[in-house]
Amino acid sequence: MREMENELDNRFHFNQKNYFLRFQSHETESSNSAIYYINKHVRHALEYFVDDLKLDQNKTIDRFLDEQTVNEIFIFIAQLLLCDDDRICGNCAFIIGSTVETEKGLKQFLSIFTDDSTIETVDILQLLFQMLTHADPDCVLNATGTLGTISGSKQGRDLLLKHVSVSEMILNISVLLNSTNPWIASNAALVLARLTVEEVGCQIILTHSRHHEILNQLLAALDVNDPSRSTNIAFAIARLIEGEIGKKILINDCGQNKFFEALLIMLKINEDKGINKNACYALSCLCTSRYGYQLCIESITLFYKILVAIETILLSIEHEAVWFALMCLTTIAKHDGAYEHLCNSKQLTEIIKQVQETWIEFKDIQDESKLLWFMLHKNIKPNRPTIDECRDTSVDFSWDPCLFTEDDTDLQYRVILDDVPFTITNKTNYSINDLKPNSNYNVKIQFITSQGESIPSDATPFHTDDECKLHGLLSVDLREI
Known part of the structure; x- marks a missing residue:
C-alpha cells in the first residue's frame, strides 16, 4: 500500500x-507596472500545474496553498491573463478557476483580490470580464466557470456586483x-442565476440600459435540451419577476x-426535475400579485396547458418537484376566481387526494396539499x-x-x-337544545381547518313545534287509553 502511495x-x-518557484516577476525600471517575462520555464510550469490539477485537484x-509565497504566485498567474498567447491565457484561467472551486482556494482568492493594494496591481475581475469576449473558446469557458464559482458565495457576489464593469459583464454573459x-452557455446561466440571488443583482439587470436585450436572451435560452442551463435561467427569471416592477x-x-410559451416548455416532464421546480417557482413569483395573475387569465389557453403540465408534475416521484408544484398552485389559488381555472381539467381535486396518499409521511407535502x-x-x-328532526x-x-382530509x-x-x-x-351532525317553542330559527355551518375558515353555508330555516299542541295531543292520547 505504501509503495502504491509513493508511486502516485x-x-x-x-x-x-x-x-x-518559477512564477516570479521581473519589473522594468522604466515602468511602474509589472511585466512578466514569459519564458519556456514559466510556460512549462503552467503546463505542469494544469496536469497536476487534472490528476488530483484537491x-x-x-x-499550492501551502507555498509561502502563495499570494505572490496567485497575483503572478492572474497577470498572465493579459497574455496574448491563448495557451497561456487558457491555462492561467483554468488554474484560477480550479483553485476557487475549493473552499480553501476561494477563501485565499477573496483575501487576496479584495485587498485595495492588490487591485491596484491587478484587477483580476476586469481581466476575467474581458476574457468573456475572447476568441479562444477555452479562455471563455474558463472565465465563465471561474465567475460562476466566485459568485457562489455571498462575498464573491458582492465583489462582482460592486465592480465598476459589472453592467458590461452582465451584458456579455447574457x-x-x-x-x-x-x-459556456451553462456556465453563463449559472453566473446570472447566482447574481440574481442578491436583490442588487436583480436591480442591475432590470435597470440595465440594454435590459430588453438581456431579458430576451434569457427567454431565448430556455431549452429543455440543455437542462443545466435552463434550470438556472428559470431561477434567474423567477428572481427577476418577484417584484412588481420586474414583472412589468x-x-x-x-x-x-413568449413568456408563457417558455414556461410551458419547461414544465413538460423531463429527466431533469430542476427545470420543473424552477419553472413552478417562476410562475409562482409571477402570481404573487394580481397583475401577474391577470396576465395568466389574459393568456388563458396557454395558462390551461400550463396547469395541466403542473398536474402531471404532482404525480411524479420527485419530492421537491411535487412540493414546488403544490406551492405554485397554492399561490395561484389565493386569487379570487382562481378555483374555476385551477379545476378546469376536472382532475385537480382527485390528484391532490392521490398526492396526500402517496406522500403521507412527508409533512411539507401534507401541509402544502392541505393548504391548496x-x-x-x-x-x-x-x-x-338538513333538518333531521325538529x-x-x-x-x-x-x-x-x-x-x-387524511387527518380528521x-x-x-x-x-x-x-x-x-x-x-x-x-362531527357532521348536531343537536341544539333549549330552544323556544313555536319559534323561527335558521342554522348554517362553516368548515374550519388549520389553514383558515370557509365562507358560511346558506341558511336552513326551521320552526320549532308549539309546546301547547304537543301537550294537547298527549292529553287526548291519555284519555283514549
Whole structure:
C-alpha cells in the first residue's frame, strides 16, 4: 500500500520539480507596472500545474496553498491573463478557476483580490470580464466557470456586483447564454442565476440600459435540451419577476405569450426535475400579485396547458418537484376566481387526494396539499345543513362533509344559529337544545381547518313545534287509553 502511495506521489510534477518557484516577476525600471517575462520555464510550469490539477485537484491545490509565497504566485498567474498567447491565457484561467472551486482556494482568492493594494496591481475581475469576449473558446469557458464559482458565495457576489464593469459583464454573459458551446452557455446561466440571488443583482439587470436585450436572451435560452442551463435561467427569471416592477419590465420587453410559451416548455416532464421546480417557482413569483395573475387569465389557453403540465408534475416521484408544484398552485389559488381555472381539467381535486396518499409521511407535502385544498374550497359554500328532526325545544340536523382530509382532527365545523356562532364540532351532525317553542330559527355551518375558515353555508330555516299542541295531543292520547 505504501509503495502504491509513493508511486502516485511521484506522478505529481510538484514532487519532482517545484514549479511554483518559477512564477516570479521581473519589473522594468522604466515602468511602474509589472511585466512578466514569459519564458519556456514559466510556460512549462503552467503546463505542469494544469496536469497536476487534472490528476488530483484537491491535493494539488493544497500543495499550492501551502507555498509561502502563495499570494505572490496567485497575483503572478492572474497577470498572465493579459497574455496574448491563448495557451497561456487558457491555462492561467483554468488554474484560477480550479483553485476557487475549493473552499480553501476561494477563501485565499477573496483575501487576496479584495485587498485595495492588490487591485491596484491587478484587477483580476476586469481581466476575467474581458476574457468573456475572447476568441479562444477555452479562455471563455474558463472565465465563465471561474465567475460562476466566485459568485457562489455571498462575498464573491458582492465583489462582482460592486465592480465598476459589472453592467458590461452582465451584458456579455447574457450573450453567451446562447453560445453553441453548451458548457459556456451553462456556465453563463449559472453566473446570472447566482447574481440574481442578491436583490442588487436583480436591480442591475432590470435597470440595465440594454435590459430588453438581456431579458430576451434569457427567454431565448430556455431549452429543455440543455437542462443545466435552463434550470438556472428559470431561477434567474423567477428572481427577476418577484417584484412588481420586474414583472412589468419582463412582460413589456418579451411579451406575455413568449413568456408563457417558455414556461410551458419547461414544465413538460423531463429527466431533469430542476427545470420543473424552477419553472413552478417562476410562475409562482409571477402570481404573487394580481397583475401577474391577470396576465395568466389574459393568456388563458396557454395558462390551461400550463396547469395541466403542473398536474402531471404532482404525480411524479420527485419530492421537491411535487412540493414546488403544490406551492405554485397554492399561490395561484389565493386569487379570487382562481378555483374555476385551477379545476378546469376536472382532475385537480382527485390528484391532490392521490398526492396526500402517496406522500403521507412527508409533512411539507401534507401541509402544502392541505393548504391548496383549503384555498380551492374557501370561497365555495358548504352545502346547507338538513333538518333531521325538529321538536318544541330542540332540533337535530346534519350536513355533508365539506373536505377530504387524511387527518380528521384537522377539520372542524362551526355551527351558526341565527347568524351567531354557536359551537364547533368535528362531527357532521348536531343537536341544539333549549330552544323556544313555536319559534323561527335558521342554522348554517362553516368548515374550519388549520389553514383558515370557509365562507358560511346558506341558511336552513326551521320552526320549532308549539309546546301547547304537543301537550294537547298527549292529553287526548291519555284519555283514549
